[in-house]
Amino acid sequence: MNFNLRQLAFFLLICCCIPSFVLAEDGSQLWLRFPHIKQGISSNQIFVKGNSATINIAKKELINYWQGQAVELKTDTSLKSLKDGFKITSDPKKITISSSTEIGLLYGVYHILRLQETKADTQNLNITEKPSYDVRILNHWDNLDRTVERGYAGYSLWKWDELPNVISPRYEAYARANASIGINSVVLNNVNASPNILKKDYLEKVKVLADIFRPYGIKVYLSVNFSSPKVLGNLENSDPLNKSVKVWWKDKTSEIYKLIPDFGGFLVKANSEGQPGPQDYGRTHADGANMMADVLKPFGGIVMWRAFVYNPTPEDRAKQAYNEFVPLDGKFRDNVIIQIKNGPVDFQPREAFSPLFGAMKKTSKMVEFQITQEYLGFSNHLVFLAPLFKETLDSDTYAFGKGSSIAKITDGTLKTTQLSAIAAVANIGEDNNWTGHHFAQANWYAFGRLAWNNDLTSDHIADEWLKQTFTTETNFVNPIKNMMLTSRETAVDYMMPLGLHHIFANEHHYGPEPWGDYPGARPDWTPVYYHKADANGLGFDRTMSGSNAVSQYNSPLKEIYNNINTTPENLLLWFHHVPWDYQMKNNKSMWDNLAYKYDKGVKGVRTYQKIWDQVESYVDKERFFAVQSKLKIQAKDAFWWKDACLLYFQGFSKMPIPYDIERPIHELEDLKKIKLNMKHHN
Structure with missing residues (x-):
């Protein structure tokens, strides 16, 4: 076929206009x-x-x-x-x-x-x-320099340096994806917030995004730095009871609503991990939250005040949020919602649920999940999080008697609130496939679907997502759905079974480091603080004779967790320091059970590799090989976790690794030398 230049130009134009779904599947x-x-x-x-x-x-x-x-x-x-x-x-x-x-x-x-x-x-x-929650919100931990804290899918979607003049087509694509699963709110910036987001030039950039999102039913919120009045307004301080501070926030709020009439409100991380807050001035969380709530109230805005607070103290870190917030129950304005992480420590592969959900009966509360896999292998590991989300939402707090699930407490079923809300930390970046791993898209999807309907099952959500994202072919859907539904438990098995938690490598949280005891570091930033391995046993004693964290739960949970024989075995080492030879329900020792769990996790990932290879004919080559490559990494990492933890803990148990499981392939001293150069926002 002969083309002249005009025909060639027209042909190229047509090609460029063909929707990308007819091209190679890149997950976009x-x-x-x-x-x-x-x-x-x-x-x-x-x-x-x-x-x-x-x-x-x-x-x-x-x-x-x-x-x-x-x-x-x-x-x-x-x-x-x-x-x-x-x-x-x-x-x-x-x-x-x-x-x-x-x-x-x-x-x-x-x-x-x-x-x-x-x-x-x-x-x-x-x-x-009917949606389960009024506010269904993604929290982006995106910084103004476009790095993403705990982000594993490239740089931020928000191109602040180009806004408001240049508008990426991905902004609307993002809004469409969220609307399709019922997400109706977004916090654009990191909870470790820069005060600069409240400057006029940045607010004009935010306005552009709000205008794009509005037709899709999405409201914009901002994380704010509590010291903004002092930093931006040159005030003497940011004391919430200082009249000048109140006026500054009132004026700033009015400025925002003139630009964005449907602005949602503020998300605040205060007095945690070095962030400023009302306690800097001898004030309470309620003082700080209520001051902001009062300036937002005339506009219909809300304050989401995070309960993730902990400071250096000899007290059990898992108890600190409860200790700080329960005395303030009933003292918050009605447009304040306390945002509580699903567990009391920090987005672990498995945690006991946060006791705050069952304790603050007079205060509006919302769950904060983490979609981005900070503690679950980043964008390298296939871990479907719907079972984790459901485990939390279905947990019974007994706050108002039997049946007081976290879902019913937070969605308004048992506690009438002005607004009900649920949040999750996003895993979205500028990678072509948005999330760094093709299967990590399922976690964004799962959160949206559960925020819309918290009665949905993990099976139902996985089935929907697979059929829309890959194919409806039964020979593909059934085995891959089973892989997804078991993947969270498999990750727990090869990382931290039986209630072990926070034994990750320092700072980046990728890979095992149970030996971590860093000179001069805060104790609660070290793995040894959490596992407490010694010659007698393993695990954190949170019973009444230990840190007494069990007392923060309602009866009968406090009694169940206090007794080693009635504590669920998947939380055993969370609540108890357990002897190595303690006989568990299968009549094997705790040490043997630990070893078998690690081995089961490794075998699980190897099985996933086989399952994925068997469905090659149902998947486009680009996505098939991308997932196959990630599973290879996950398999290596699972064995790394198994060897590191078993060899290290064996030094305390002095017991043999059961002979019917695969032998270690690493030397402990070699594993201790591994130092990965990874940043929060790689």
């Missing part, structure tokens, strides 16, 4: 691939009044991807009790999506598209959906 389309659909229904098959930006997005999605009958989008004020939820009904001629809000109609559109892509029934629909 996430779960919104629609690989077999070239065109959806025509515009004259969509019945809707109005022509807003949100409605236009809903129509565009249907025109591009819906292949069923005609669709009517209908706002219905009688459905206000569903909030941004929706009703979907169908007859042979059309589907009707009804909601009291336009964003609810868009959510309904994404719902039927999900049904279509997972090959569910779209003919006999009678669906009512």
